[in-house]
Amino acid sequence: MSEEQAAVTPFEHLGGEAGVRGLVDRFYDLMDLEAAYAGIRKLHPATLDGSRDKLFWFLCGWLGGPDHYIDRFGHPMLRARHLPYAIASSERDQWMACMIQAMEETSVDPALAARLAEAFFGTADWMRNRRD
Numbered sequence: 001m002s003e004e005q006a007a008v009t010p011f012e013h014l015g016g017e018a019g020v021r022g023l024v025d026r027f028y029d030l031m032d033l034e035a036a037y038a039g040i041r042k043l044h045p046a047t048l049d050g051s052r053d054k055l056f057w058f059l060c061g062w063l064g065g066p067d068h069y070i071d072r073f074g075h076p077m078l079r080a081r082h083l084p085y086a087i088a089s090s091e092r093d094q095w096m097a098c099m100i101q102a103m104e105e106t107s108v109d110p111a112l113a114a115r116l117a118e119a120f121f122g123t124a125d126w127m128r129n130r131r132d
C-alpha cells in the first residue's frame with residue numbers, strides 16, 4: 001500500500017457522508033426485509049428513522065470522519081446504551097450478517113469490507129450482554 005493510500009480513512013474510502021449514509025440505509029432496509037434478521041429487527045422501534053440517523057452519525061466518527069454522534073450526545077457508551085436489549089451470540093451474528101450483506105450490496109471494496117467486518121465484529125461481540 002502506498003503512503004497516500006494508507007492516509008485515506010475508511011470514511012473517505014467509503015465515499016464520505018453519502019457513502020456511509022448509503023451503507024446505513026441498506027443495513028436497515030435489509031433488517032426490515034430479511035427474515036434472517038427478524039430477531040434483531042424486533043429489538044428496534046417500529047420506525048427505524050431514529051436508528052438510521054444515530055448509526056450514521058456514529059459511524060462517520062468511528063470510520064475516521066466527522067464526530068457527529070459525539071457532538072450531539074457526548075461519549076457513545078455503546079455497551080451501556082445496548083444493555084436494555086438482550087444481545088447474545090445469535091443477535092451479534094445477525095447484526096454482523098446484515099452489515100456484511102449491506103457492504104456487499106453497496107459495493108464496498110472487498111478488502112475494505114473484510115477489514116471493517118473484523119472491526120465491527122470486535123464491537124458487536126463486546127455488546128453481548130446475555131448468555132446463549
Ligand code: HEM
Nearest residue numbers: 040043044050051054055058081085091092095123124127
Ligand atoms: C451486536 C448486535 C447489535 C444489536 C442487536 C443492536 C441493537 C440496537 C438497538 C435495538 C438499538 C436502539 C435503536 C434505537 O434506539 O432506535 C441500537 C442502538 C445503537 N446501536 Fe446497536 N446493536 C448491535 C450492535 C451495534 C454495533 C456493532 C454498533 C456500532 C458499530 C452499534 C451502534 C449503535 C448506535 C450508535 C446506536 C444508537 C445509540 C443511542 O444513542 O441510543 N450497534 N442498537
